[in-house]
Amino acid sequence: MELIEFKKFIKALDEKLKDASYDKEKRILARTVKLSEELGELANDVLSFNADQRDEKLDAYDASNLPQEFADVIITTLLLAESMGVDVEKGIESKIEKIKKRYEI
Numbered sequence: 001m002e003l004i005e006f007k008k009f010i011k012a013l014d015e016k017l018k019d020a021s022y023d024k025e026k027r028i029l030a031r032t033v034k035l036s037e038e039l040g041e042l043a044n045d046v047l048s049f050n051a052d053q054r055d056e057k058l059d060a061y062d063a064s065n066l067p068q069e070f071a072d073v074i075i076t077t078l079l080l081a082e083s084m085g086v087d088v089e090k091g092i093e094s095k096i097e098k099i100k101k102r103y104e105i
């Protein structure tokens with residue numbers, strides 16, 4: 001998927017998920033909590049990936065879900081940015097430049 005298509009998808013999803021009863025501040029806080037939840041799910045799978053969990057959790061672990069857990073974090077992050085009017089693409093571009101300078105890439 002091209003970045004432009006991904007941005008369109010995030011905008012469409014943002015519109016679909018907008019709850020009219022939520023004001024902007026409440027939506028931002030709800031998405032921040034959701035991001036924390038998704039990050040926790042990814043962290044759980046990372047622990048399982050490293051076999052650093054108790055047996056019951058390792059038995060429930062399905063490595064094929066790992067890419068989707070990464071995707072959940074990325075999508076939820078972009079939805080949060082969308083609700084705050086933050087241009088993540090611009091942020092990534094300037095951050096890449098900083099990192100390139102730092103590591104002389």
Ligand SMILES: [Mg+2]
Nearest residue numbers: 038041069072
């Ligand atoms: Mg998830």
